[in-house]
Amino acid sequence: MTGIILFDWFHLGLSGEWVSAAIGIAITYAVFIMGVPALIFQTFIPEALRNMYNKRLMRRSHQIFTTQILLIVILLWMINPKVCGIEEYGPSNDFLAYVIYGMTFLILLIGHVHLIWKFQTSQHIGKQLSKKIAESVLSHFKEKKEIKNEDLEDLGLLAVELPNGSIKNAFLDCIGQLIEDILSVADSKPEAINKAIGDIVEKTVDPSVTSSIEKTNAENMKKALEVLSFAFNQGQRRIGNGEDKSYFKTIISSSIKEIGVCAVIRKDLATVMNAIEKLSQIDGVSRDVYTLGDSALQQGYMQASVVASRKLGDRVRKVIAAREPDWVEDKRVCAWIGLVARIYQKSGHAHRYAETQIEVVLEQPHVHQDDIHLTFKNAQNYFYRRLADFSTADAILELQQNATGLF
């Protein structure tokens, strides 16, 4: 059919065999080089990532497509007998024949390479996109000392849309590396790093595991906690721990707490314990430790709650031993008393544990009964007036009234 149509085109000056070959190449090109990858693209790439994929990785594809079209147009022009003069085979046409053969081969070769490249990109799209965006974030940060919103939004989208498991872990690894690279940018100010790390953590690490509690898994949570802990430790060393650097610390502690609370809901005790351990290594986040410990307690995880109270207790003991001014109204002390009081409400051995904790932590040579009374009163006020957490305020009152031998 093709032949009949094409061979009737003699009046256009095209010989049948050459036109047939040229159209054949064009059809092969259209069907295989553009069609097959398009089909793969539709099948394997999640809808939410297609725009990002086009924007970030397909620029080269458009160049290839343009080159292919250009080569085909040149080929069609060259095979016109009126241009090239080939009417029949002869020794004088050898060179031109080689050129046409070479161009046909080049078109096919480019198509073949493109096809393989497209197969590969569609198979590891998450990893490639993460890497590409991370490179963009880093180069922009090196130049302008800030992160482009566009990059941050794309990373946030990847965090939510990438499938859980090894692909998400690879994404979190990439974020960990990005944080390390940003911290290594020598001429950047601490304020810029503080903002950049806080933004990355808030938009990527936290949502990657907390956006879909049912689907997330323990391995991803473990990896996210690892990245958060690393970001905190490295960040603190690089930019210090002053009040003006508190943004990244606040975001990181809040993210650890969120992951811990998700783990409580998913009944994943190991991750809850891990989150408490990581959180307790950050100074000044006693409220988050309390929240996590209390969430665990409400879900029946007494062990996790006990660990949280022990970690808070260790800090409180140091605060009191160091005779820090106004320790009786210190937030760390309030959070610790609140959690111990919540444990006390569970009755039985929980009573015994709570009473022992109060004794072990508060009974220091310079602490008087009046101080203990005042501490409990301040803790009640903290939960009542500052947080409107009436049930914890009631629990503290109950502990104060009923605990034997303490008051």
Next chain:
Amino acid sequence: MIKLLWVDDNLDQDLAEKRMSLLMEDEIESDFAGDATEAYFLLTDREKEYDVVLMDLRHPAGPDDIWNEYAEQADRKFGPVLLRMVKENQDSKFNHLSKTRYGVFTIETREENPDLFAPPINLPEQNYKMKTHAYDEKDFINFIYALYKS
């Protein structure tokens, strides 16, 4: 009060009961690390002057790139790498740990790890304990107290 750091990647699984026993001890203040990166950060924190550091021999490197150069030679055996690092830098980065006692708690035998008992680590023989199913929580806590007194 004994300040303890325990480095092991099985704290949430096989060792969860021992970990809980430690946390219930009023005389022990415990920190835990699951990989070499985390352990390194805790060990280099000058505010945390640990009395006892208990180390598993094999655990993951964690996210820090500093472990890349050890990855092949260590074969996940970052415990000895960390111990060597601490002992070799007692005058600088780790001088706040000069009075710290070190212990090893592992599934491997002493014979497999002769380098632990030689310089620079010089681990006392009695500070090496094997993990066995028969080793209960009470004995484990006693081992920590023994390390503290060693």
